[in-house]
Amino acid sequence: MARHTTLRIGGPADAWFEPATVRALQAGVRLAAERGLPVSAVGGGSNLLVLDGGVRGLVVSTRALRGLEREGEQTLRVEAGVSTGKLLLVATQWELGGVEFLGGVPGSVGGGLIMNAGTTLGEFKDTTTEVASVRLADGELVRRTAKECDFGYRCSALPANEIVVWGRLTLRPRPRVEIEADVRALRDRRREREPKGLPNAGSIFKNPPGLFAGRLIEEAGLKGRRIGGAEVSEKHANWIVNAGGATAADLLALVDLVRTAVRERHALELELEVKLLGES
Ligand SMILES: Cc1cc2nc3c(=O)[nH]c(=O)nc-3n(C[C@H](O)[C@H](O)[C@H](O)COP(=O)(O)OP(=O)(O)OC[C@H]3O[C@@H](n4cnc5c(N)ncnc54)[C@H](O)[C@@H]3O)c2cc1C
Known part of the structure; x- marks a missing residue:
């Protein structure tokens, strides 16, 4: 699954299904239901942390549904x-x-x-x-x-x-x-604050109401903190990047460390924005 996530992390799926039509997807899902196979869905894999043990059952990719x-x-x-x-x-x-x-x-x-x-x-x-x-x-x-x-x-x-x-x-x-002027301005603003070049899933945590998770993490002094191949980005503290060979276990250990530090400093519980899939 590392090939199918922007973090480039994740063990194998038992089976991968890429239906080109909704009807084919329905047929595949029915077959899986009859056989008692678990089914999960993946889109672009850009908000997804697949665990190191991979995913049991059928992983349905929607990428061929392009109408x-x-x-x-x-x-x-x-x-x-x-x-x-x-x-x-x-x-x-x-x-x-x-x-x-x-x-x-x-x-x-x-x-x-x-x-x-x-x-x-x-x-x-x-x-x-x-x-x-x-x-x-x-x-x-x-x-x-x-x-x-x-x-x-x-x-x-x-x-x-x-x-x-x-x-x-x-x-x-x-x-x-x-339209183009708005999109260009948005992209320019993003380019200034977002890390480039290393695999990531965008923001790891949701922003708590009225606050920015990135600022809280930065205030806890965690920019650049690394566990294994997972690193709190130097550029944007709410982004954890795969700085090389990171496992899901590395990333989750770093998530734990960040949560603990923010809880101790700000008495706030950070909630994951990234979705977890599979088994460790
Ligand atoms: C560089 C970067 C920048 C980003 N910036 C932003 C941003 O500014 N704002 C923002 O909101 N997000 C941002 N994200 C996060 C991500 O792009 C969004 O959350 C995106 O909508 C996820 O879509 P996806 O197809 O990649 O979903 P995936 O990562 O494939 O899946 C996300 C979740 O949805 C489920 N899922 C996916 N497709 C389906 C489906 N068809 N049916 C049922 N379940 C499904 C998956 O099982 C998983 O639980 C960023 C990510 C990256 C890597």
């Missing part, structure tokens, strides 16, 4: 495997605004919906009107309104026993030059 249709003037139906970069590119070409916030956010639309990914410019919640997912128990398609998805800060109520297969987004007409 992107325009419905009427302003609505897009986007399959889960479409990359956030592709969505932003197409919306820009069609002069539709609303996903500028994706500038520099990696991953897939499915992962973005589950996480309600976002930046200072917005989040998936702002444009999503409907989400469809496949239920792992029986392969049935379930459709939910945005309200039912109950999007929050880097989370949603989309259940863990379903795989998101598409989302419907309603955008608004906006001149291409304006």
Whole structure:
């Protein structure tokens, strides 16, 4: 799984399934259910720490679900495997605004919906009107309104026993030059503060209400702290990078160390933003 995560960490999956259609995904999920195999989903692997023992059962990659249709003037139906970069590119070409916030956010639309990914410019919640997912128990398609998805800060109520297969987004007409100016400014701001060059998963912890996890970690004096191959980035303390040969155990040990230091100093419990998958 190290090949399928931006952290480049993770043991093997028992089985890897890359369906090209929603129907094929449903069939695979039903087969797994009949055989009692556990099923998990992976999108771009950009918010994922796969543990060193790997993942039992079937890992479904959404990467081949790449449909992107325009419905009427302003609505897009986007399959889960479409990359956030592709969505932003197409919306820009069609002069539709609303996903500028994706500038520099990696991953897939499915992962973005589950996480309600976002930046200072917005989040998936702002444009999503409907989400469809496949239920792992029986392969049935379930459709939910945005309200039912109950999007929050880097989370949603989309259940863990379903795989998101598409989302419907309603955008608004906006001149291409304006979209590009916003995206460029966002990317420039990000470039200044984000580490480049070493495998990572973006922010490791969620920001506590009204605070920045990065600042709390920096104040605890942990920039540059290293365990094995895992290192608290010198550039942005809420990023833990794989500085070379890191294992999931290294990264989790560093997460523990950071949490303990922040708890002792600020009496605050940092919550992981990155999702864990598999067994140690
Ligand atoms: C350099 C960098 C910068 C980043 N910057 C940001 C940022 O600014 N804002 C932000 O919000 N995030 C950011 N992230 C984190 C990440 O890009 C987002 O959380 C992204 O939405 C994750 O999408 P993904 O497809 O990679 O999901 P994955 O990492 O593949 O999966 C994340 C979780 O969702 C589940 N999942 C994935 N796809 C599906 C599906 N179709 N159905 C059901 N479950 C699924 C997985 O099982 C896992 O639990 C950054 C990451 C990196 C590496």
